[in-house]
Amino acid sequence: MTNYGAIPTSSHPSPPIDLEYISRAKHRIKSGLATRRPWKTMFDLQSMSLPHGFFDAISRIKTNLVYFRANYAVVVLLVLFLSLIYHPTSLLVLAVLVVFWIFLYFLRDEPLVVFGHQIDDRTVMICLSVLTIVMLLFTHATANVLGAVATAVVLVLVHAAVRRSDNLYLDEEAAAATEASGLTSYP
Secondary structure, eight states: OOOTTOOOOOSSOOOOOOHHHHHHHHHHHHHHHHTSOOHHHHTOGGGBOOOSSHHHHHHHHHHHHHHTHHHHHHHHHHHHHHHTTTOHHHHHHHHHHHHHHIIIIISOOSOEEETTEEEOHHHHHHHHHHHHHHHHHTTTOHHHHHHHHHHHHHHHHHHHHHBOOTTHHHHHHHHHHHHHHTOOOOO
16 A cells, blocks of 8 residues: 655654754854944044054054954955955855854854964964965956955055044943943843
């Protein structure tokens, strides 16, 4: 007797969904995005002014590069993406590299340990940047990659020099004081 209306079943049970892994991933996404500064703070027009001299510009650049490093990484990756729109192979390589950026730089909540040595964020960023540029150069889009990197570096340095850095850490101290006093309002 044939059983035409039966739904076939697999003899192998489907793997259970690891809810703890999903929960950890969501937490890492939130904490990873927390290292990125608000774009409104980055482009606050009240905080833009020309530096008073060379040493003021250098001081601003150093401070802003540290404070907005995740934002600047996003800007560089976006400029690279826009420059590679007409190079599908390069765009695919960039997409894979962005996954590396997301998991190794933006969403990492613990220090990266390689061969028993702890790697700091700056070293991870430098290594990922070099890897990204080298891999994209192998896709024969050299002019686009070098032009995009040069453009992104100029944009980042101009922003870092023009963005005043005297009020950056005051906002964090005020937010921390508000949270500590219990005055934080939640919608």
